[in-house]
Amino acid sequence: MQIRALTVEEFAATREQRRQAFGPLPDGEWERLLVRARPGIDAGRALGGFVAGQIVATSYIHDQIQWWHGRSVRLGGVSGVTVAAEARGRGYGRAIAAAALDRCKELGFPLSMLYPATTSLYRALGWEHGGGLDEVSLDPDALRGLRAEPVDVRRVGPGDAAEVAATIARVHREARDCGPIGWDDERWRSFLSEPDHDAYLAEDGFLTFHWQGEGEIRVNKAVAVSERTTRALWAIVGSGSTTADRVTAVLAPHDPVLWSIPQRFSDRVRRVRWMLRAVDAPAAVAARGFPPGVAGSVPLRLDDPDIPGNTGDWRLTVADGSGVLEPAPETSGALRLGPGAFAALYSGVPTATLRRAGRLDRDEPLLDAVFAADAHALDFF
Numbered sequence: 001m002q003i004r005a006l007t008v009e010e011f012a013a014t015r016e017q018r019r020q021a022f023g024p025l026p027d028g029e030w031e032r033l034l035v036r037a038r039p040g041i042d043a044g045r046a047l048g049g050f051v052a053g054q055i056v057a058t059s060y061i062h063d064q065i066q067w068w069h070g071r072s073v074r075l076g077g078v079s080g081v082t083v084a085a086e087a088r089g090r091g092y093g094r095a096i097a098a099a100a101l102d103r104c105k106e107l108g109f110p111l112s113m114l115y116p117a118t119t120s121l122y123r124a125l126g127w128e129h130g131g132g133l134d135e136v137s138l139d140p141d142a143l144r145g146l147r148a149e150p151v152d153v154r155r156v157g158p159g160d161a162a163e164v165a166a167t168i169a170r171v172h173r174e175a176r177d178c179g180p181i182g183w184d185d186e187r188w189r190s191f192l193s194e195p196d197h198d199a200y201l202a203e204d205g206f207l208t209f210h211w212q213g214e215g216e217i218r219v220n221k222a223v224a225v226s227e228r229t230t231r232a233l234w235a236i237v238g239s240g241s242t243t244a245d246r247v248t249a250v251l252a253p254h255d256p257v258l259w260s261i262p263q264r265f266s267d268r269v270r271r272v273r274w275m276l277r278a279v280d281a282p283a284a285v286a287a288r289g290f291p292p293g294v295a296g297s298v299p300l301r302l303d304d305p306d307i308p309g310n311t312g313d314w315r316l317t318v319a320d321g322s323g324v325l326e327p328a329p330e331t332s333g334a335l336r337l338g339p340g341a342f343a344a345l346y347s348g349v350p351t352a353t354l355r356r357a358g359r360l361d362r363d364e365p366l367l368d369a370v371f372a373a374d375a376h377a378l379d380f381f
Contacts, residue, residue: 069289
């Protein structure tokens, strides 16, 4: 199989293959996908695998950032990994995923993230489960009972994309969130053009939601810096839920609305898992934020068969909210790990969990402290 970047025309010809992989694609949804994909196509981030001149495999890489303790790290978001139904079982899926990883490296992304349709394929290439996207069912009556003070809030559209992106970035930076991704202004212009979606912007917060099916409101994003704005945005949702049977919201595990609603007995949560991969381990550590007040140094031995530049003896040093991963002499006491275990650690998975999963040979409390994170996502791609 020959793998190369797709042209606009070739990408447009993959609709049927995407339907086979992910389900029906209505015309309007497909047209919006083509518009959103164009920057990546032009940048060589849409890949295709060809056999006898026919496209049999695809992948796409989003140019994103990901927040870790208030700092943003460049991220290659891998999506649209497909193999034509008649060509499956021949190793093309692994080949196109490996090509996407190589392209992430070429483009200088320190990290890569994806939502897996299958774990084993991506785990074999060094991605590992890092966090989840939570879809939480909320009681409309509880939201209607949420009291809020008046806050200046306005409806927004495509022309407000830059301000929306900046406001969301401010929320994640000040909250020291771990895991949420950030989109550029162009992608936000596309999101804010979605039909039948309502979007609102405050000085320190953003809300977007829409009706989904019969009797259900879906809150795609509701984030804010202050308590006042948090309550005000959710009060908008509550005021519109008088005819809703249910409200489903994409929330962080510790989203403040869960501690604000007057009644909460149990949580109904659907969690969609995502996987992370360090493409450039030293760069990923240097860009990441770390918990303030935690300091220490640990020798590591990283073995990464797919990215030789990550392989070697390293010393991780963290202080004052920053970290560095530097080459170091071989040390008998170094903690040995592969790329998957490193990605899981980076995401805040405890070393005791990884030891019991057979990914580490011992616990390392200092690593638990420096990489502590409640990794979550608020966007699916």
